[in-house]
Amino acid sequence: MLKFWMAPGGLHVEPAETRDAKDLARIHGQSFYRGWPTADFESFLADRTTPAYVACDAHRRIAGFALIRIAADEAELLTIAVEPRRRGKGLGRALMDAVFADLMLSPARRMFLEVDEQNSAAIKLYEKLGFATISSRKGYYARPDGSAATALVMARDLG
Template sequence: MMKLWMAPGGLHIEPGQTRDAVDLARIHAQGFYRGWPVAEFSSFLSEDGTPVYVACDAKRRIAGFALIRLAADEAELLTIAVDPKWRGKRIGQALLHAAFDDLLMSPARRMFLEVSEENTPAIKLYGREGFATISSRRGYYPKPDGSAATALVMARDLG
């Protein structure tokens, strides 16, 4: 039986499939200076330890996704991205809630993530969802002008 979660805008969230790699790479490239290649998404989608959650409509047009890595009792949000036309509609929040719900059935007890200190909308979302900054990494994210942004390392307990 396939897991499904409700999402705003008539969307639902379901597990990602290997056929989603091209769409995920496209959406990721729209949100980040250095998008990840299709082959990397294909690899993640085929691994058991990297669950992917996709927000999509009834015709399975993907509006956003979240990619998690599981290791022992920890989960890491590797990336989350929402198609520009769907931003500001709480899709990212719904994706996080689906992941939190699903992870209750896993050994993971804490989730970590890294976010650019310049990504104010994401930092606000993570704060609303119970994440707190635990450290930072200077010069972590390359920027188009050749400089680099600091990453905030955030964490929250699960369950």
């Protein structure tokens, strides 16, 4: 079955493939202080319990991605990242909409995520998508200055 979702800026969202690992690692490294290596993405993309979705153009140039994990009736957003020049244009929302649409075909009934409490843009998006803060984890994220950031744990029902 072909899975394909529309996205802004002439892009679309489709399932990621193992060959996308290098691009995902590049975008993740542009987005987070401690980007994950290509080998980690290769492992995730080879595992059916960690589906990933890429936002790309007709030539399959990837501009963003979302990676989730499914375990029994729960899903977790492991990470989501968009190229810096494409941020603020609805691409994160399009990726999450594709994730939700695909999860409707899975046994998952609730989704969780962690987000840096200072990442107001991400928190605003997650709240618009129906996520609510259920707890926090102090010292969860390392910062470049050596300090540690608190993560908010957010969840939402999948319907």
